[in-house]
Amino acid sequence: MDEPSPSSLHDPLYAPSTAFDSQSLHGKAAIVTGSSRGIGAAIARRLAALGARVVVNYSKDQQGADGVVAAIHADYRASPPHLASSSTNASTSATLTHSAPAPDAPESPSKQSAMDTDSTPPPKADVRAIAVRADASTIAGGQTLIRAALAAFGRIDILVLNAGLSGEAKVGTDGTMADTDEAAFDRAFALHVKGPLFLAKGCAEVMGEGGRMIFFSHLATRKSTILPSYVLVAATRGAGEQLSRTLAKELAPRGITVNTVTPGLVDTPGMRATYSEHKISFLAGIHPGGRLGTPGDIAALCGWLCGRDASFVSGQCIQANGALVV
Numbered sequence: 001m002d003e004p005s006p007s008s009l010h011d012p013l014y015a016p017s018t019a020f021d022s023q024s025l026h027g028k029a030a031i032v033t034g035s036s037r038g039i040g041a042a043i044a045r046r047l048a049a050l051g052a053r054v055v056v057n058y059s060k061d062q063q064g065a066d067g068v069v070a071a072i073h074a075d076y077r078a079s080p081p082h083l084a085s086s087s088t089n090a091s092t093s094a095t096l097t098h099s100a101p102a103p104d105a106p107e108s109p110s111k112q113s114a115m116d117t118d119s120t121p122p123p124k125a126d127v128r129a130i131a132v133r134a135d136a137s138t139i140a141g142g143q144t145l146i147r148a149a150l151a152a153f154g155r156i157d158i159l160v161l162n163a164g165l166s167g168e169a170k171v172g173t174d175g176t177m178a179d180t181d182e183a184a185f186d187r188a189f190a191l192h193v194k195g196p197l198f199l200a201k202g203c204a205e206v207m208g209e210g211g212r213m214i215f216f217s218h219l220a221t222r223k224s225t226i227l228p229s230y231v232l233v234a235a236t237r238g239a240g241e242q243l244s245r246t247l248a249k250e251l252a253p254r255g256i257t258v259n260t261v262t263p264g265l266v267d268t269p270g271m272r273a274t275y276s277e278h279k280i281s282f283l284a285g286i287h288p289g290g291r292l293g294t295p296g297d298i299a300a301l302c303g304w305l306c307g308r309d310a311s312f313v314s315g316q317c318i319q320a321n322g323a324l325v326v
């Protein structure tokens with residue numbers, strides 16, 4: 001192969017970007033669905049550590065979501081100065097409780113700021129994260145998240161569609177076709193396909209250049225002998241992967257990337273609620289590296305995808321599974 005000519009090496013296109021500049025999410029706002037615990041919680045903290053303000057979404061676990069918001073503010077106070085924004089004192093956490101809007105009554109940001117709060121809200125510049133209760137499987141829930149983000153942060157740059165069913169407990173004992181019924185079918189398609197599509201649609205309307213969307217998938221889309229069938233997980237996650245490829249094409253002209261992250265087996269509360277200790281040890285043992293993934297492993301990938309370095313990575317389905325499935 002020809003050596004690059006000296007002049008091309010001086011071309012800015014060849015220049016490495018500095019780590020802080022290329023990965024900083026300063027001034028950006030993110031929504032992370034299902035971030036009251038597990039992988040979503042780690043992603044919310046990671047994006048916040050990179051400088052983004054974050055909507056921490058949950059559907060039931062308010063205590064968990066409040067804990068994530070508090071942790072983000074604690075991280076922010078402890079973070080080095082290069083991550084500090086124009087805000088001078090971030091000693092606050094906030095939980096805003098939002099309800100879905102009437103379809104014919106969109107709220108203006110000023111109207112939204114008057115929404116119920118659990119306590120006197122801190123100055124807006126000090127709020128690095130808010131917890132928002134919304135069912136990410138519904139269109140109304142998605143609208144609630146969008147309104148909350150716009151009211152609190154005035155913008156949406158990043159959407160991480162992490163909320164998902166975890167384990168066979170939610171989709172039948174073994175996830176086989178025989179275990180599948182209409183209610184499970186509707187639940188899986190609502191949370192993995194309908195909710196993400198309409199939330200992505202709403203966010204795309206307000207996202208600017210440099211926007212990022214991340215769908216979530218599951219190893220079950222690649223069949224193996226070690227996993228149960230997970231019929232509905234495989235079908236709905238496959239649909240989500242296709243959505244992300246399609247939206248990547250549609251949004252590329254606007255400088256917005258769309259990718260899918262497929263976690264391997266990750267040690268989370270969802271996994272612990274699904275598998276026995278014995279099975280978790282077995283699953284760790286079958287990984288070539290001898291361990292399960294951690295929420296931080298997945299959060300690190302998501303953080304990178306949201307940064308400027310990943311601006312040419314779009315329409316991809318990226319696995320983080322410690323070489324379990326290659």
Ligand SMILES: NC(=O)c1ccc[n+]([C@@H]2O[C@H](COP(=O)([O-])OP(=O)(O)OC[C@H]3O[C@@H](n4cnc5c(N)ncnc54)[C@H](OP(=O)(O)O)[C@@H]3O)[C@@H](O)[C@H]2O)c1
Nearest residue numbers: 034036037038039058059060061136163164265266268270
């Ligand atoms: N852990 C793994 O091994 C693994 C493997 C492959 C894929 N994944 C995928 O990775 C994602 C995170 O998994 P995880 O193991 O971290 O899950 P997890 O520990 O069970 O946590 C799930 C999170 O999603 C929230 N959630 C669930 N339904 C929701 C809804 N309808 N609306 C809003 N929030 C909702 C939960 O909060 P509430 O309880 O408040 O609703 C919680 O914060 C999921 O999409 C999962 O399918 C995980």
